[in-house]
Amino acid sequence: MSKRLLAALAVVPLVAAMTACAGGAGGDDEVVKIGVVGAGDPYWADYKQEAKDAGINVDIIDFSDYTQPNPALAEGEIDLNQFQHIVYLADYNVSAGKDLVPIGATAIYPLAVYSKKYTSVDDIKKGETVAVPNDPSNLARSLLVLQSAGLIELKGGGSIFSTLADIDEGASKVKVKAMEASLTPTSLPDVAAAVINNDFVEKAGLKFEDAIAKDDPSDPNAIPYVNIFAARAEDKDNPTYKKLVEIYQNSKKVQQGVLDISGGTAVLVKTPVSDLQASLEKVEKETAAQKK
Known part of the structure; x- marks a missing residue:
């Protein structure tokens, strides 16, 4: 999995996601909750500040292991998560009968x-x-x-x-x-x-x-291991969430922070969402066939 697939605080109590953030850039009382594994990484503070400068209040919710952020997203306890690659998401969707989707790429991390x-x-x-x-x-x-x-x-x-x-x-x-x-x-x-x-x-x-x-993240077959921002299917076109992906991908501070925390191993990517979704659909079909 991916870097930042992949870690340890007790899970903080979660509350229902605020539906108001689904409409736009967010006001003072609107918060977009993003679930991660490793909220203590310094670049998340830079990310929150740059989101705030863009008019979006972000709350980074820390999870202790990889099994927790997807159920929390599916149940509406958070709005997005950013911790996993496509293969992990496909396995979750098939196993849990959910339809979480990728809305943006972050990086590939060698294992x-x-x-x-x-x-x-x-x-x-x-x-x-x-x-x-x-x-x-x-x-x-x-x-x-x-x-x-x-x-x-x-x-x-x-x-x-x-x-x-x-x-x-x-x-x-x-x-x-x-x-x-x-x-x-x-x-x-x-x-x-x-x-x-x-x-x-x-x-x-x-x-x-x-x-x-x-392993080699430059392999053309590595796209299933691209790490992503994930959302519920009904939120895939949410303009606020798309903006948050852009901030992550285009912020020099955030991108350098990702490289620093990975010891320079991360390969930063901006894989088109259409390619991410196509890969997810393919891996989901293969995963479903494997589980029969």
Whole structure:
């Protein structure tokens, strides 16, 4: 998942979203609530100020893990969220029977492998264990990263739907253990390596440059892993929300802040919404077929 997929405060009490913000640029009493994972990142303060300068009051709502912002958005407790890539959203929509939609792109974040014991994947010994996030989208992506690093083999070459059952254990160098994404960093003392979402890297006292392997966000097939602003389907054309996306994409302070917090690993993008939606629809169909 994405960076900022992907982290830890207790969830603050939420109230119903204010319907008044659906109409325009927002007055003094109108607040657009945006759910994120990692509200303490400095660039969110810059974002709120630039939104305010544009006449939009924004409240950044922090969630402790990735499973929470989508239900909150679907139930109207927040107005937007910004924490996930398209694959994660597609899995949620299909599993929960919802129709959340992307309204703007933010960045692609490489997914990387870290280790406390080794400085190269080549040094990892046969039979050792590597930890990965257990949510379906990041699990599959993690397995593809491990395959690219030569640590495992996936039956049929793998896909965005690969699971632990798709690992060819006889042809693989390591064992794989899946766990909640926020726990992969804390597992490092007990495993050979772990795939860690960008959200949790610095919180775990790690440096992005310490990664011993990662995927390639410049791959043309990477669009399903573009991180997005998501809204309810009925709000996809909301002019205030579109303006908030533009502020995020065009603010030099915000964009530099995203780069800084990612250790320079984020690839900032402005993928057209039509392309994001087309990718979502495709991945949703594939996801639904996988779940049958």
